[in-house]
Amino acid sequence: MKILLVGYGYVGAYLLPVLTRAGLDVTVCDQNVDRLAGVRNAMRCRYQELTITDLADFSVILWFAGHSSVPMSLRDPDGALANNCLDLLHLARRKQLNARLIYASTASVYSVMQAEDGDPPPPLDETETRLDPINPYDCSKISMDALARCFANAITGLRLGTVCGTSPFLRGELIFNAMNIAAMRDGFVQVRNRNAYRNVLFLEDLAHYILRLVELSDDLPPILNAGSFNVGIGELADAIAAFHGVPVVDNGNATTYSFQMNCARIQSLCGAPRQQSIAERCASFREHFHPELQAAS
Template identity: 35%
Template sequence: IGSRLCSELSSKEGGAVAITVVDLLWFGNHLKEGSYERLLKVDYEQLPVEFLAFFDVVILLAGHSSVKMCLGQIGPSFRNNVSRAVGLVEKLEKAQQHKRIKFIYASSSSVYGNADGSSPVDETYKIDDPNNYYDLSKLTIDLYTKMSSLEFYGLRFGTVCGASPNLRSDVMLNNMVCDALLKKEVRLYVSEIRRPVLGIRDLCRAMGTIIACKDDNRGIYNLASFNGTVEEYGLAVAKGLNVPVKRLSVLQVEKMTNVKLQSKQYDFAICSNLFCKTFGFKFVETVPSIVNELIHAYPHVHYETRNLRKSAL
């Protein structure tokens, strides 16, 4: 997300935002030249209050970024997704005494994983016990920020799909397009379940909208460009790339890298009306627009599967 976000926000269309990137570069440096002013290869946990007070907006994308990355990682995932984030919240509360600071961070719609999928859920949906450590960590940081004094924006992303300089090949549409291009087929298992998808271009536009807004609209917001079934997504990709659909057996699905593509637990859709009404925002991404963008970007990007036992910070 970060590599595309820097390119979009630093562009003239994105408001020509001056960006300082803080990243340990565990997955390499794939930032577009000219998309940032400074790159600090440090752990954000080390940033002092005085440094943070310099900025108008702080965006947190770092952490264990998938269910699989958190499997068997109860301690590391908690430290990465919760304790470090809470430490940043604490520092920002002190930094905001000197100036207004917006804190935007990546939550996840995965916290709704137990919803029954019958209708889209909004931010008022009562969340029961989380399914795993990833969902638990996202829900926990949401609760911490809501109790803080910060002007915070917790964004519960649908599955983020679309092209970026450092592209994740293990998420829904990205995974399907990669299979179609490399294996000449689209593979499906849990085809009947519903999932929300957030086009990365819409994500960047939403971030830019929050940054540009002069009002204090702090809160938790769902973000999804659209909802649909895995079958609908797979058939659309197969049609767009003129390849067949392969339906996987239980044994075949064990080799897949994306845990959610194997699971029937995450069968839900989300409603993003609150964000649209609050910010006057309109989502524009569609399955064809994301697929076409991925096809165009395919020869030029770095592909990354985030199932490592560490995460970029």
């Protein structure tokens, strides 16, 4: 089995050694030549430039090369539409018909406005998409999820929770990462919108799902929710602060979104990842965190 890993950023750089240790034959595609230094099997180009011939040998394509946040998409809305939807769809139509393409969608398509009374939103499953995106990021992702069903074959979108954990190219702004870094660097954890909810997805759990999905021989569903657990932002901040023995600074509330996911379907296919407490996750983050990783991102 030959695998093409498209995107060598925060997620891709974590997945590559996991996939390689599992004995898989992986080639990486990324346009950032500097990041690919030392990567043995690499296509140093934009994935949009890959031809039918380039893709012919790959039986699985893993795509983590999108505009990966709301701020990035707000700065470049046309680019978000092209990258997260149109260019990705064209890639799906150039691959071999039965080659499996697994791409990064987002759990934020389930978002609702935070409830004033603090009630959590219901954990939604793959059938309960909200068709009212409010920013270019959600719009581009949900458009790809819809178009892929009609215009591509053997393609599965993973609606990722808020991704967390250490990686060679660390994203320090992500909620769990940011809270741990602040606790270690500043001696306190800042929190805003305590009553909002998120589904968080740790990189090791994403790797668990990816490895299992690659192995499955049956056709995959077109959409799968992928998360570790649902949690209130205040609960997460309190647990991280308690682990590090620092106070929580409450910055009040602002307009924000809230979502929870039901991940029963992917767990029925792949099995549940190993359960870990927030304290265990914090211990792992502290063990593997190096400030230069944040600078490198």
